[in-house]
Amino acid sequence: MxxxxxxxxxxxxxxxxxxxxGYPSREATVEAAAVLAAGGCDIIELGIPFSDPLADGAxxxxxxxxxxxxxxxxxxxxxIARRLRREIATPLVFMSYYNPILSFGTEAxxxxxxxAGVDGLIIPDxxxxxxxxxxxxxxxxxxxxxxxxxxxSTEARIALVAEKSQGFIYLVxxxxxxxxxxxxxxxxxDFVRRVRGKTAKPLCVGFGVSNPEQAxxxxxxxxxxxxxxxxxxxxxxxxxxxxxxxAVSGLRQALNK
Amino acid sequence: MPAKNIKLPNERGxxxxxxxxxxPETLMPALAELEQAYREAQAEPExxxxxxxxxxxxxxxxxxxxxxxxxxARSGGAxxxxxxxxxxxxxxxxxxxxxxxxxxAKRMGKSRIIAETGAGQHGVAAATACxxxxxxxxxxxxxxxxxxxxxxxxxxxxLGAEVRPVGSGSRTLKDAINEAIRDWVTNVxxxxxxxxxxxxxxxxxxxxxxxxxxxxxxxxxxxxxxYHRLPDYLVACVGGGSNAxxxxxxxxxxxxxxxxxxxxxxxxxxxxxxxxxxxxxxTGVLHGTRSQLLQDSDGQILxxxxxxxxxxYPGVGPEHSYYQETGRASYxxxxxEQALEGFQLLCHTExxxxxxxxxxxxxxxxxxxxxxxxxxxxxxNLSGRGDKDLDIVAKRIGVxx
Numbered sequence: 001m002x003x004x005x006x007x008x009x010x011x012x013x014x015x016x017x018x019x020x021x022g023y024p025s026r027e028a029t030v031e032a033a034a035v036l037a038a039g040g041c042d043i044i045e046l047g048i049p050f051s052d053p054l055a056d057g058a059x060x061x062x063x064x065x066x067x068x069x070x071x072x073x074x075x076x077x078x079x080i081a082r083r084l085r086r087e088i089a090t091p092l093v094f095m096s097y098y099n100p101i102l103s104f105g106t107e108a109x110x111x112x113x114x115x116a117g118v119d120g121l122i123i124p125d126x127x128x129x130x131x132x133x134x135x136x137x138x139x140x141x142x143x144x145x146x147x148x149x150x151x152x153s154t155e156a157r158i159a160l161v162a163e164k165s166q167g168f169i170y171l172v173x174x175x176x177x178x179x180x181x182x183x184x185x186x187x188x189x190d191f192v193r194r195v196r197g198k199t200a201k202p203l204c205v206g207f208g209v210s211n212p213e214q215a216x217x218x219x220x221x222x223x224x225x226x227x228x229x230x231x232x233x234x235x236x237x238x239x240x241x242x243x244x245x246x247a248v249s250g251l252r253q254a255l256n257k
Numbered sequence: 258m259p260a261k262n263i264k265l266p267n268e269r270g271x272x273x274x275x276x277x278x279x280x281p282e283t284l285m286p287a288l289a290e291l292e293q294a295y296r297e298a299q300a301e302p303e304x305x306x307x308x309x310x311x312x313x314x315x316x317x318x319x320x321x322x323x324x325x326x327x328x329x330a331r332s333g334g335a336x337x338x339x340x341x342x343x344x345x346x347x348x349x350x351x352x353x354x355x356x357x358x359x360x361x362a363k364r365m366g367k368s369r370i371i372a373e374t375g376a377g378q379h380g381v382a383a384a385t386a387c388x389x390x391x392x393x394x395x396x397x398x399x400x401x402x403x404x405x406x407x408x409x410x411x412x413x414x415x416l417g418a419e420v421r422p423v424g425s426g427s428r429t430l431k432d433a434i435n436e437a438i439r440d441w442v443t444n445v446x447x448x449x450x451x452x453x454x455x456x457x458x459x460x461x462x463x464x465x466x467x468x469x470x471x472x473x474x475x476x477x478x479x480x481x482x483x484y485h486r487l488p489d490y491l492v493a494c495v496g497g498g499s500n501a502x503x504x505x506x507x508x509x510x511x512x513x514x515x516x517x518x519x520x521x522x523x524x525x526x527x528x529x530x531x532x533x534x535x536x537x538x539x540t541g542v543l544h545g546t547r548s549q550l551l552q553d554s555d556g557q558i559l560x561x562x563x564x565x566x567x568x569x570y571p572g573v574g575p576e577h578s579y580y581q582e583t584g585r586a587s588y589x590x591x592x593x594e595q596a597l598e599g600f601q602l603l604c605h606t607e608x609x610x611x612x613x614x615x616x617x618x619x620x621x622x623x624x625x626x627x628x629x630x631x632x633x634x635x636x637x638n639l640s641g642r643g644d645k646d647l648d649i650v651a652k653r654i655g656v657x658x
Contacts, residue, residue, distance in 0.1 A: 051426065051557040052543065054435045055281045055442065061425060073555045098279055099542045103556025125279045125542070129269065150283040152445060157285060175283055176443040 003091040003119045004144045004167035007042045007224075008202040013255040014042040014168075014224030015215075016204055017231055017248065018095065020063035021046045021080050022072030028235065029080055030087070035241050036231075037088040039248030042224070044084070045122065048077045048096035055097075055124040057179025059229035074100050074109070078116045085117030093120040093146065093167075101134065110137035120144035120167050128164040135164070146170055151191050155198075162199035168224065171195060171205045180210035180230040184217065192221040212254035219255050227251060265576070270459020273582060275575035278458040280545045283442045292460040294365045299467075304364065308357055312471060315389065316346045316356065320472075322479035322636070327606040328623065335629035337622055338488070339609070339639045340476050342500065349612065349641030350472060350500045351382035351453060357468030359386035362449035369444065372451040373397045373437040375430030375496070376567035376614065377409025378641055379453030384418035386451075394418040397436045401428040402566050409645050427560040430496075430570045434544050454497025455574030458545030462574050469503025476636055477507055484634060490625065492517045493638035494617040495588065496532065496568035498577045500640035505586060506576075515587070518577060519621045521563035522590035530562035534573045535581050535588040548575040564593035564649060565613035567641075591617040597653060599623065600643065612641030613649065 007014050017036045021029050033044055049064035049072055056064070074096075081092055094113060101109045101123070113121070120143055126134065128147055138145040144167030149158060152175055161169060171192060174185050185191075188205070195203055205218045206226025218225045234243040270276045278288055298304040312318040320341045329337045342350035355372075362370055370392045374380030380396040387394035396413055400422045403410050413420050426432040434457075441450045455462045455469070473491075480488050491508060493501035495518040508514045523531030531537070534549045541550035543558055551559040551571040563569045580586035591599070596613055599620025603611050611619055615638070622637045629635070643650070651658050 052431065052435055054438045054544070057439075065425075068557065075555075099550075099552065099558070100556035102540075102542055103552060103554070124281050125545070127278065127280065127282055127285050129285075130277055130279055148282045150281070152283050152286050154286050157282070161282070172281075172283065175445055177439050 002142070002144050002167055004043060004093065005202070007091060008168065013219040014204060015040060015251055015255055016043040016045060016206070016224055016226040017041045018045040018047060018226065018228030020049055020060060020067055020232060021077040022049060022067035022070055023063040023232065024066060024235070025070065026072070026076060026080060030083055032235055032241060032244060033084050034088060035245050036248055037090040039245060040252035041090060041248060043091045043093055045093045045095045045226070045228070046077060046081060048074055048094055048100055050097040050100055053097060055177055057177040057229060059180070059232050060178050063232050074104055078112050081113070081116040081118050091119040092117060093122055094118055095122045098123050098126045106134045107137045110141040110143055114141035114143055118143065120146050122146045122170060124148065128160055131164065148172055149195055151175055151185070151187065158195055158198050162195070162201060165201060168202040168204050169195065169199065170226070171203055171222065172207045173205050174208050176207065178207055178229055180233065181208035184208055184214055189221050212250045215251050216254040216257060225255065266459060266463055272576045272579035275548050275578040276459055276462060277547050278545060279542045279547065280458045281442055283445060287445050288458055288460065295361060295460055295464055298361055298364055304360065308360060311356055312353070316352050317344065318471065319475040320344050322476060325607050328603060329626065331602070331606050332623040332626035334631070335626040335633040335635050336631055337626055338480070338634060338636045340472060340504065340636055342472060342638060342640045343609070343611065343615070343642035347382050347385050348644065349378040349382065350469060350503060351379040352385060353471055353503070354453065354465045354468040354499060355379065355382035355386040355451060358451045358464065359390045359392065362392060362451065363390050365449065367447060367449035369393045369448045370451050371395045371397065371437050371440050371448055372453060373430065373433040374453065375402055375433065375569055376565070377402065377406040377413065377645060378567060380418070380420070381409050381412050381416070383451050383453065384413040384416035387418065388416045396420050397423050397433040397440070399423045399428040399430060399433050402430065405566050405649060406645055431558065438544070454499040455502045455576060456497040456544060456546060456572055462546065462576055465499050466502045466506055466576060469499050470506045472500065472503035472638065473505060473507035476504060480634065480636065487511050487514050488634040488636045490515045490517060490635040492519065492618050492622045492625065492635060494519045494568060494614045494640060495535065495573060495577060496521070496570045496614065497572070498574040500638050502574060502576055504636070504638045505580070509585070516580065516585060517621065518586055518588040519617045520588055520590045521565060521568035521617060522592040523562040525592055526590060531590065532561040532563045532568050532570060533590040534571060535577060536590045543572045546575050548578045549573055549581070564596060564653070565617065567612070567614040568617065589621060591620050595620045597650065600650060609639070610643035611639055612643050613646045615640045
């Protein structure tokens with residue numbers, strides 16, 4: 001069983017946290033990841049900044065832009081992962097648009113990521129139909145290639161993603177881009193159950209989740225919850241990371257209930 | 258209407274190694290629905306007849322093929338023929354695709370249309386088609402382009418469209434496409450994305466090409482009627498590449514006809530300030546398609562430059578990348594300065610003010626003609642009229658309006 005898959009144990013709901021690598025600085029990313037690990041996050045998603053993040057809302061767009069202005073490269077992201085792997089035991093997953101990986105070379109990238117101690121990949125603009133090439137390299141180097149499902153996914157697509165996704169399946173809670181939302185869609189539970197009927201793989205819900213109440217609601221039906229934009233907002237608001245620490249603790253408690 | 262001579266793209270949306278569907282999962286069902294609706298419409302004679310009727314009665318097609326005697330004489334060689342897309346309603350070829358896709362959206366029962374625009378020509382075309390077909394229209398446009406093309410912004414508003422400024426990234430066409438895709442991801446249930454060029458995920462490069470192929474189809478008949486033969490060269494400017502593919506595609510199997518796409522070399526290829534993705538780019542994925550791209554060594558998309566806003570795009574349609582790889586077409590690049598020369602040349606010799614985009618093709622065709630003989634025929638796609646560019650040109654040649 002992969003390190004990602006082994007996170008999902010009976011009785012524990014996984015907390016997955018997203019950080020944009022290099023936002024607001026390389027050092028801050030490493031410090032924030034340590035806070036996340038200590039606060040009970042089960043998987044850390046490290047976002048590789050891209051110039052054209054078309055699946056992201058304003059928060060991650062700004063973070064990516066700033067990180068790129070700060071000169072961050074995919075090589076730097078690998079270096080950050082390598083450091084984190086030495087300092088914390090939490091499984092690490094890269095979230096990246098496809099072009100930086102294609103540019104690096106899919107095989108070379110998977111080899112480098114595995115060597116840095118990364119456990120999986122999430123590529124929001126790579127549906128399984130286009131994932132053969134990257135999937136082969138990921139398998140070879142022991143990386144889980146995690147695919148996404150959305151409320152618009154048809155039954156046939158749910159079956160396809162359920163078959164191809166490794167580690168867990170990323171359920172996008174809503175039709176839209178990333179970003180904290182006040183409310184999650186009323187149809188969320190139906191969507192999760194619809195997927196549950198088709199697969200035994202762990203299901204984690206992300207996009208829009210920003211507070212403990214929402215996390216608790218998601219945990220009623222799913223195996224894990226993914227929080228991203230809200231955490232970046234807290235890092236922006238309070239560089240001491242005290243607000244981040246308190247938010248992670250609140251989310252963890254909501255999932256433990 | 259559509260050229261049926263080659264079976265490309267394949268069922269996965271690929272032209273050789275280029276194309277595909279690199280989009281968020283949310284859009285995958287929408288793309289499948291679009292493709293199915295398009296194939297049904299294509300197979301339905303009534304849909305085709307309606308499109309062709311509106312091409313005639315509303316757009317004013319067929320557009321003339323004008324043998325340009327003074328331009329040809331000045332160039333001193335081949336006979337240059339201008340395909341007058343500038344005379345199409347709204348003043349550019351963009352209306353062919355906007356009308357076709359507008360009809361398709363209507364047929365699919367979508368009431369809300371979104372579009373992106375660079376120069377504003379596609380935005381105007383989309384707003385026009387939507388007004389005529391009674392559809393709501395929202396156009397995303399980069400703030401930099403809004404500044405450069407204010408008259409087109411006003412035209413879109415007059416036509417009832419809402420223009421939404423995009424302030425992210427380079428604030429030009431690529432950022433407008435990002436924002437349109439974000440809107441589509443959010444409102445996919447009731448929204449039709451009317452993409453304006455032969456770029457984006459499958460089936461867009463195929464759909465936009467098929468509606469634009471009316472340009473090449475007419476050209477073939479017009480050349481045959483007068484000269485009883487095929488042309489020797491087809492020359493067209495390439496940003497995303499829709500006017501070029503529209504002209505080239507129906508001649509694909511006519512191997513003796515040479516295709517030349519003219520990209521924007523901006524301030525010069527060596528300066529890095531250009532938009533020549535085929536001439537200088539390498540393969541990557543942007544906006545849902547795998548094609549030639551201007552990117553840095555880390556796969557970040559580069560900011561582009563062209564005096565012609567419609568060419569200011571870091572990618573290019575996948576069918577062009579395929580034509581380049583297979584040698585079916587060749588691609589060259591023309592600088593801002595040279596395009597301005599082409600612009601003034603056409604004004605002076607033929608009394609036609611071309612769009613700055615088309616002026617790139619004019620300049621190159623004039624150079625090409627010089628080395629050929631009068632029996633040889635060069636067709637240039639005069640893809641748009643230049644009224645929208647008067648401010649830019651005045652500023653460049655130092656005239657105060």
